Amino acid sequence: MLDCDKVTELIPLYIDNELSEEERAGVEGHLASCGPCKARYEEMCSLMSALYGIEDEALPEGFHDEFMEKLRGQAKPESVFTRWNYKAMARAGAYAAAAIIAVSAVSVGVSALLSFDERTAESDAGAVTQPQAKLDQPAEYAMNAAAPAPAAENAVEIVPADRAERDLAQDPIASSITYYNIELTVEDIQETMDQISRLSGTQVSMNKTAPPYDGAQGSAFITRRVSAQEFEIVKDRLRSLGSAMNESESKESRSRQLSDLRARLAAKEAEKDRLLNLLGMSGELDVLVRVESRLNSVADESDNLNAQIRDINREIGQPYLNIQIYNVAYDQPAPPKQGLGARMANSFKESVNSTVKFMQNLLLFVVSAAVPTAVCVILAALIFILVRRAVKKRRGRQQ
Amino acid sequence: MSEILLARARKGDKDAFGQLIYPYERLIYNIACKYMGNAEDAKDTAQEAMLKIYLNIKSCRSYATFKAWSAKITVNASLDALRKRARKSAETLEEHQAPETDEPEHTAIINEDVRNLKDAINALGEDQRTLIILRDLEGFSYAELAETTGAALGTVKSRLSRARLALREQIDKSWRL
Numbered sequence: 001m002l003d004c005d006k007v008t009e010l011i012p013l014y015i016d017n018e019l020s021e022e023e024r025a026g027v028e029g030h031l032a033s034c035g036p037c038k039a040r041y042e043e044m045c046s047l048m049s050a051l052y053g054i055e056d057e058a059l060p061e062g063f064h065d066e067f068m069e070k071l072r073g074q075a076k077p078e079s080v081f082t083r084w085n086y087k088a089m090a091r092a093g094a095y096a097a098a099a100i101i102a103v104s105a106v107s108v109g110v111s112a113l114l115s116f117d118e119r120t121a122e123s124d125a126g127a128v129t130q131p132q133a134k135l136d137q138p139a140e141y142a143m144n145a146a147a148p149a150p151a152a153e154n155a156v157e158i159v160p161a162d163r164a165e166r167d168l169a170q171d172p173i174a175s176s177i178t179y180y181n182i183e184l185t186v187e188d189i190q191e192t193m194d195q196i197s198r199l200s201g202t203q204v205s206m207n208k209t210a211p212p213y214d215g216a217q218g219s220a221f222i223t224r225r226v227s228a229q230e231f232e233i234v235k236d237r238l239r240s241l242g243s244a245m246n247e248s249e250s251k252e253s254r255s256r257q258l259s260d261l262r263a264r265l266a267a268k269e270a271e272k273d274r275l276l277n278l279l280g281m282s283g284e285l286d287v288l289v290r291v292e293s294r295l296n297s298v299a300d301e302s303d304n305l306n307a308q309i310r311d312i313n314r315e316i317g318q319p320y321l322n323i324q325i326y327n328v329a330y331d332q333p334a335p336p337k338q339g340l341g342a343r344m345a346n347s348f349k350e351s352v353n354s355t356v357k358f359m360q361n362l363l364l365f366v367v368s369a370a371v372p373t374a375v376c377v378i379l380a381a382l383i384f385i386l387v388r389r390a391v392k393k394r395r396g397r398q399q
Numbered sequence: 400m401s402e403i404l405l406a407r408a409r410k411g412d413k414d415a416f417g418q419l420i421y422p423y424e425r426l427i428y429n430i431a432c433k434y435m436g437n438a439e440d441a442k443d444t445a446q447e448a449m450l451k452i453y454l455n456i457k458s459c460r461s462y463a464t465f466k467a468w469s470a471k472i473t474v475n476a477s478l479d480a481l482r483k484r485a486r487k488s489a490e491t492l493e494e495h496q497a498p499e500t501d502e503p504e505h506t507a508i509i510n511e512d513v514r515n516l517k518d519a520i521n522a523l524g525e526d527q528r529t530l531i532i533l534r535d536l537e538g539f540s541y542a543e544l545a546e547t548t549g550a551a552l553g554t555v556k557s558r559l560s561r562a563r564l565a566l567r568e569q570i571d572k573s574w575r576l
Contacts, residue, residue: 012563013556018541047567050516051535057432059425060442067424067446068417076411077456 002026007037011044090382097379176251178319180235185326186242189220192325195241196222199234220325225318238323245326254312261309268302401462408456416453423466424449426537427473433532434477436517440484448476467546470539474529474547519569527562534559 002010007030013019014027031038186192226234239247275295279288338346407415420427427448432441451472459468520531526548533539533547544555 008564009560012560016541018556043567044563047563047570048535050512051531054513054516054536056425056429057438057441059428060438063428063442063446064417064421064424067420067449068413070446070450071413071417071453074413074450074453077409077454 002030004030004034004037007031007034008040011037011041014041015044015048090386093379093382097375176253176255177315178231179250179252179322180231180319181246181248181250181322181324182235182238183245183247183324183326184238184242185245185328187328189325189327192241193220193222196224196238196323199237220323222321222323222325224321224323225315226321228317228319231319234321238321242325243328254316258309258312261305261312265302265305265309268298268305272298272302401465405456405459405462405465408453413453416456419465420449420452420469423469426466427469430470430473430532430537431477431480433517433520433536434474434481434528435484436521440480444477444480445473447480448473451476464546467539467543470533470537470543471547471549474533478525515570515573519566519573522569522573523562523565526558527565530555530559530562531566535563 007027010019010023010027014024019027031041184192238244272295275291275298279291279295401419404415404419408419424445428441428445431444431448432438435441435444448469452469455472459465520528523531529548530544534541534544539547541552541555541559544550544559545552548555548558550558
């Protein structure tokens with residue numbers, strides 16, 4: 001049952017016959033039983049009659065001709081795009097700004113997520129013992145039902161970092177390589193080089209920087225390996241050869257590298273076994289040829305991995321010595337004395353260079369910062385114009 | 400035919416626009432009359448609105464919406480004209496009102512009741528006044544009202560209902576005074 005307030009609200013629509021059947025029945029039922037609402041209904045009916053009774057005004061004489069006269073003086077209709085449509089422009093600007101912000105946010109989010117994933121993979125998952133153990137298997141492997149399925153041991157095993165370290169700690173071979181770096185200032189570079197050679201009784205391999213030997217401006221850089229037994233002795237002797245400017249000892253772990261190489265080797269060995277097995281089972285010639293070819297390739301890779309492991313193992317027992325030798329007399333050569341003209345020319349050249357650099361930086365700034373700033377300023381101006389128009393509109397309404 | 404006239408008018412054919420607007424001139428003039436209250440201002444406002452309709456004709460999507468779209472422009476032009484007039488001094492305002500009594504044949508005011516009714520309409524807010532003028536004085540359908548005001552049909556119904564109730568209250572108020 002409708003109450004008086006609701007019926008009062010519906011009366012104008014009831015007069016216009018714009019109510020649903022249910023509402024109409026409700027209103028009629030209420031009007032039949034409610035005197036005040038009936039009176040309101042009759043008031044509204046008389047109001048509507050009065051409104052409908054207002055007659056239309058006739059057009060003033062010559063209205064159309066006068067308008068056509070005015071129309072002849074007008075230009076062509078304006079294009080939708082050439083008119084200043086502030087609202088549309090502001091809306092487009094807002095959409096563009098929102099799109100830029102959204103794209104930037106998504107880019108930042110995605111890059112942050114990716115870098116997070118990389119860090120997580122590195123720190124949490126630990127050492128990937130077989131990062132390259134994905135085998136380049138021949139197609140027959142997957143298709144030949146008779147062939148044994150790839151064994152579970154071929155799967156890449158991810159060993160937690162702490163377990164990998166523990167395994168290596170228990171490994172008698174795996175360890176780190178020691179580097180000893182020393183910078184010496186000596187009277188005679190050649191003599192010092194000879195002494196370093198004599199320290200181990202063999203000719204040292206030298207990586208020389210020019211000019212190493214010719215007089216006062218010399219320097220030399222030597223890298224050599226010594227046995228673990230003579231490492232400390234050589235270090236002491238090197239210190240006695242001249243004045244040590246800098247000295248440091250560092251260790252580089254090869255544990256993870258070794259672990260990785262061993263895992264890959266194990267995978268290759270397993271593949272080799274499977275290929276040998278397949279070779280025995282298959283009777284088709286073309287399959288045999290392809291398996292044989294793959295077997296040779298795997299064997300080569302296996303040998304290569306073995307060689308790498310051997311090299312690392314050899315290095316582990318032999319610390320490296322990095323020796324940099326400088327002549328005592330070495331000094332930065334003083335710049336030749338210049339005349340006033342030359343100094344002025346140099347000064348001018350420097351100022352030109354700095355000006356060019358400044359202009360380059362300015363251009364870079366204009367491209368990278370000024371354009372977005374200008375876009376922001378334009379957007380702000382548009383928003384300001386819209387707000388001002390809205391305020392004016394409101395004031396106009398109030399007036 | 401009307402679509403052809405509209406297409407020609409879009410291209411700047413002024414004669415075609417003249418033919419297109421001719422059936423709606425009386426409607427436009429009457430809408431302006433209801434807002435402006437006197438024939439002279441109504442004529443100027445109506446012709447100003449018609450020029451705006453011509454200049455913006457490319458924004459009119461199809462002839463089906465031409466009536467509502469033209470009415471919208473006329474309403475806005477009338478409201479702008481009213482605002483301009485309100486900004487003028489009270490003296491100028493009196494000058495506009497003076498001809499109403501001097502030349503009754505050019506005004507919409509025929510008798511005292513109609514004058515009271517029009518005063519009550521003019522005392523309403525812009526939105527309610529527009530709905531009353533278009534629906535109750537110019538006979539727009541609800542769909543045309545929705546097109547003109549840019550509101551949903553249900554919203555138009557409830558707003559019009561409130562506008563009529565507000566008009567009745569306004570008339571009661573003026574009678575009490």
